[in-house]
Amino acid sequence: MYSEKVMEHFANPRNVGEIENPDGVGVAGNPICGDVMKLLIKVKGDTIIDVKFKTLGCGAAIATSSMVTEMVKGKTIDEALRISNKTVAEALDGLPPIKMHCSVLAEQALHAAVKDYLGRKNKS
Amino acid sequence: MVKRIYLDHAATTPTDPQVVEAMLPYFMKAFGNPSTLYSLGREAKAAMEEARDKVAFSIGARSEEIVFTSGGTEANNFALEGVTFANERKGSHIITTSIEHHAVLETCKFLEKRGFKVTYLPVDEYGLVYPEDVRKAITDKTILISVMHANNEVGTIEPIAEVGKIAREKEIYFHTDAVQTAGAIPINVDELNVDLLSMSSHKLYGPKGIGALYIRKGTRMIPLLHGGEQERKRRAGTENVPGIIGFGKAMEIAQAQMEQKQCQIANLRDKLIKGLFERIDGIRLNGHPLQRLPNNVSVCIEGVEGEAMLLNLDMKGICASSGSACTSGSLEPSHVLLAIGVPSQVAHGSLRFTLGRATKGEDIDYVLDVVVEIVNKLWAMSAV
Ligand code: FES
Numbered sequence: 001m002y003s004e005k006v007m008e009h010f011a012n013p014r015n016v017g018e019i020e021n022p023d024g025v026g027v028a029g030n031p032i033c034g035d036v037m038k039l040l041i042k043v044k045g046d047t048i049i050d051v052k053f054k055t056l057g058c059g060a061a062i063a064t065s066s067m068v069t070e071m072v073k074g075k076t077i078d079e080a081l082r083i084s085n086k087t088v089a090e091a092l093d094g095l096p097p098i099k100m101h102c103s104v105l106a107e108q109a110l111h112a113a114v115k116d117y118l119g120r121k122n123k124s
Numbered sequence: 125m126v127k128r129i130y131l132d133h134a135a136t137t138p139t140d141p142q143v144v145e146a147m148l149p150y151f152m153k154a155f156g157n158p159s160t161l162y163s164l165g166r167e168a169k170a171a172m173e174e175a176r177d178k179v180a181f182s183i184g185a186r187s188e189e190i191v192f193t194s195g196g197t198e199a200n201n202f203a204l205e206g207v208t209f210a211n212e213r214k215g216s217h218i219i220t221t222s223i224e225h226h227a228v229l230e231t232c233k234f235l236e237k238r239g240f241k242v243t244y245l246p247v248d249e250y251g252l253v254y255p256e257d258v259r260k261a262i263t264d265k266t267i268l269i270s271v272m273h274a275n276n277e278v279g280t281i282e283p284i285a286e287v288g289k290i291a292r293e294k295e296i297y298f299h300t301d302a303v304q305t306a307g308a309i310p311i312n313v314d315e316l317n318v319d320l321l322s323m324s325s326h327k328l329y330g331p332k333g334i335g336a337l338y339i340r341k342g343t344r345m346i347p348l349l350h351g352g353e354q355e356r357k358r359r360a361g362t363e364n365v366p367g368i369i370g371f372g373k374a375m376e377i378a379q380a381q382m383e384q385k386q387c388q389i390a391n392l393r394d395k396l397i398k399g400l401f402e403r404i405d406g407i408r409l410n411g412h413p414l415q416r417l418p419n420n421v422s423v424c425i426e427g428v429e430g431e432a433m434l435l436n437l438d439m440k441g442i443c444a445s446s447g448s449a450c451t452s453g454s455l456e457p458s459h460v461l462l463a464i465g466v467p468s469q470v471a472h473g474s475l476r477f478t479l480g481r482a483t484k485g486e487d488i489d490y491v492l493d494v495v496v497e498i499v500n501k502l503w504a505m506s507a508v
Contacts, residue, residue, distance in 0.1 A: 010435060016505050027507070033449035034469045035429060038507040054507040058431040058450035062505070098453060 003093035006063040013062055015069035017052045023120065026112025028105050035061050035102070039069070039109040043117055046076045053109070060095050060102035064088050068106040080114050083107065126441035129487045133327075133419055134276050134304060134478035135445060139370070140329040146373040147331065150366040158363050159354065168365045175372025179336055182375045183302075183321065184312035191337050191355045192368050196303040196324030198348070199337040200227040202359070203299040203320040206345035207268045208235055211297070215265035218242045221253050221282075222463040224272050228301055229459075232270075241265070250412040251280035251464045255287045266296050273302040273311070273321075277447055277460040277476060278411030279420025281305070288317025297343060303327055303335075304417060307378030309386060319343050325367065329481070330374030334367030381481070389479050390418035392488055396477060397421055399492040404499055410461060410474065419479040424466060428473045428502040436498040442491055447474040 002010070022040040029036045035057030042050035051073055055065040068088050072080045085103035089095045095103060130138070150171065156164030158172050173187065180187040193199045208218060220232055222244045232242045243261045247253050253271055262269075269291050274281045284300050291298035299320035302311060306321075307328030313321055321338040325331055339345065339358070351360030400407055406426035425433075430448025437444050445451075447458025449472060457471035466474070477491070 007435075010432075011439060013505065033455050034472050035450070036507040054505060056427065056502075056506040056508050057429050058448075059435045061429075061450075062432060098455070101455075102450075 001096050002059060002063075003095075005091075005093045006060065006095065009063040009066040009092065010059045013066035015052050015066065015073075016054065018054070019050055019052050022052075024113040024115075024117030026109040026114070026116055028108035028112060030057065030061070030101065030105050033058070035105060037061065037065055037105045037109040039065070039106075039113045041072070041113045041117060043077065046078075048072050048075055048077070048080055055105075057105065058099070058102060060099035061105055063092055064095075064103040064106040065109075067092050068110055072110060077114055077117070080110060083110060126439075128441045128443070129483075129491060130443045131477040131479060131483065131487075131491065132443045132445050133480040134417075134476070136326050136332065137329045137480060138482075139326075139331055140374060140377055142377060143330055143370045143373045147366040147370040150369050155365075158365060159352065172363060172365055172368050175368045178372040178376045178379075179323070180338075182311070182379050183306070183323075183338060184314055185338050186341065188356065189338055189341055191339060191358045192363060192371070193335045193337055193359060194333055194364070195326070195335040196225075196301070196322050197227040197335075199303075199322035199324070199335050200225070200301055201231050202337050202345075202348045203322060203339075204228065204231045204235065204268065204270060205348055207297050207299070207320070207343070208240055210344045210346045211267040215263075215267040216240045217263055217265040218268045218270065219245065219258060219261045219266060220270045221245045221247060221272070223247050223251060223253075223275050223277075223460045224270070225276060225301055225303065228270055228272070247280075247463055249465050250415075251275055251278045251410075251460070252412060252415070253282050253287070255283055255290055258287050259290050262290075262294055262296065266294070268297045268299060270299040270301070273300045273305040273316075274309075274417050275411065275460060276304050277458055278422045278464065279416040280412040281309070281415045281417065284316045284318065291319075292317050307375060307382070308417065308419065310382065313338055313340070325371035325374055328374050328378045331367050331370040334364050334371045336371070385481055386418045389481070389483065392479055392483055392485060393419060393421055395485065396479070396488050396491065397423075399488065400495065403492065403496045408466075408470070410464065410466065417478075421477040421479070423475055424461070424470045425473040425475060425499055426470065427506050427508060428499055430472065430474050432502055433473075433475055433495075433498055436501070437494065440494045440498075442494060445476045445478075447476070448472050 085107040158169035306323040324335040410422040430446030461471040
């Protein structure tokens with residue numbers, strides 16, 4: 001039911017782990033099935049130079065987490081905010097319709113991390 | 125190629141080669157329609173009746189009390205709809221449990237739409253139905269009680285004989301879904317006090333697409349399928365002769381091996397449960413610790429998600445199943461796990477292994493190593 005790309009990311013997820021002193025942290029939970037994703041970013045200037053994730057969830061949740069970290073690395077904050085769950089799903093050659101909500105988790109966690117970063121920046 | 129270890133025998137089993145061999149002549153040689161007069165048809169008919177004898181004998185029934193169906197789902201539909209529609213004038217109330225297979229639950233929902241009232245009895249934390257609850261639920265409108273013999277997800281074996289006694293006392297028809305137990309543990313319809321009992325061939329190393337409903341002589345019911353006069357007018361349609369022959373053969377083999385296999389499989393089951401508990405923290409066993417199917421291992425592991433586990437297991441050649449919300453089309457955790465009181469987030473990490481005749485001790489060792497490795501990998505990746 002999953003594309004080869006999804007399975008490949010699921011089997012070898014990129015950027016799993018934590019960042020020491022991250023500049024932004026985003027957590028998103030899936031109220032439907034109870035999955036949780038955490039995404040951490042490190043920003044230099046306007047660019048996301050490092051990103052890591054941790055996810056408790058299904059195959060699609062893990063694969064989209066992995067994919068979204070690959071997509072944002074090296075991107076500017078503005079570019080990152082333009083990444084949506086659809087673009088992540090497309091980059092994975094699609095998800096089964098019933099699994100689209102899992103990709104929302106990735107979008108929400110990313111956007112939350114960026115907002116967290118922007119919030120911290122405004123305070124300092 | 126990774127070796128394959130199949131531990132999903134509650135879903136289906138591989139067909140026994142002896143069964144396939146027994147079926148083969150009935151495709152091209154003795155292919156006659158059993159309803160015909162000439163020898164080709166009579167030959168098929170004779171073989172079919174022999175298979176019926178085998179199925180009947182295995183559950184202590186008479187041959188004429190066996191109706192072949194397309195499988196367990198049809199048998200369950202037939203039992204529930206056949207009895208309720210035929211006894212509508214007597215009453216409109218059905219008693220069942222909240223952990224039945226969908227083939228029973230969805231049929232009950234359908235009957236509710238047609239005006240019947242259904243009581244779904246709760247179960248305890250082990251998945252057991254209390255016969256006293258059944259007694260209390262009975263009203264003067266009750267026409268049918270349906271309780272599964274053993275649960276397919278958590279493996280709990282229900283006190284069918286006790287429930288049957290109550291049903292008999294109150295003169296209410298009693299059906300049991302024995303899809304998980306037929307061919308696996310001893311069944312006797314008189315000891316169980318049942319009037320109707322569903323079976324499925326592909327769960328006992330027979331072919332798919334064939335099953336049977338035992339109907340005690342004298343049970344009032346109407347057919348589900350209308351047409352010809354096959355199966356003593358209880359199920360129209362040309363019989364699936366090769367399937368029936370295969371089912372009969374599979375049942376015969378299951379009976380012959382039962383004692384030995386039951387014990388062998390239960391030992392491996394206990395080895396797997398023990399190993400999982402020794403090596404993984406935050407694990408719970410679903411279902412009854414003792415009153416359980418010899419082949420069922422159902423657990424919940426905290427902090428991991430079922431689908432992710434199944435996909436990882438598959439990459440290592442292991443076939444298993446899960447009741448996690450993420451593996452279900454409805455994104456709801458299994459109704460059985462919820463009914464035994466497992467919180468949704470714990471049901472999230474549910475994993476079921478169902479062992480089979482060919483499962484070996486070394487398979488269990490391999491599975492244990494792989495599961496521990498996967499759980500650790502997923503824990504390391506987990507956000508909570
Ligand atoms: S996150 Fe639960 S279904 Fe994907």
